[in-house]
Amino acid sequence: YYLPTTVKLLNTYVRMDKAGVQTDNIKKIKNDIAQSLETIVQAFYRLYDSLYDFDAIDITSEIEAFKGALATDGLIEEGIGLELYEDKMK
Structure with missing residues (x-):
């Protein structure tokens, strides 16, 4: 219309x-x-x-799921951003 x-x-x-x-x-x-x-x-x-509303929601959910999977597998600490974890590993 x-x-x-x-x-x-x-x-x-x-x-x-x-x-x-x-x-x-x-x-x-x-x-x-x-x-x-x-x-x-x-x-x-x-x-x-x-x-882009759906994309924003989808990406946010995808990132949270990704972080959850990484934390579950012990690859990152829960609640710590990837950048902070990388700094701790140095």
Whole structure:
């Protein structure tokens, strides 16, 4: 819904801009569309960012499981980050 509506608004703006005549109604339509662009950009940014929500959750879970497996196998100490453990081994 969002992308087709945005394309429709932009096409309307271009068509009105090329109309050759700038009536009050055309000016208002163009102004309304232009003012809505910042909102549209913010919405698309949030939508784009939300595409990575699952990845962030998945990666966090994967890291925790990995650390748990390393600790279970005695390769790291529980609760100590990998960097600290490497420093202790030196």
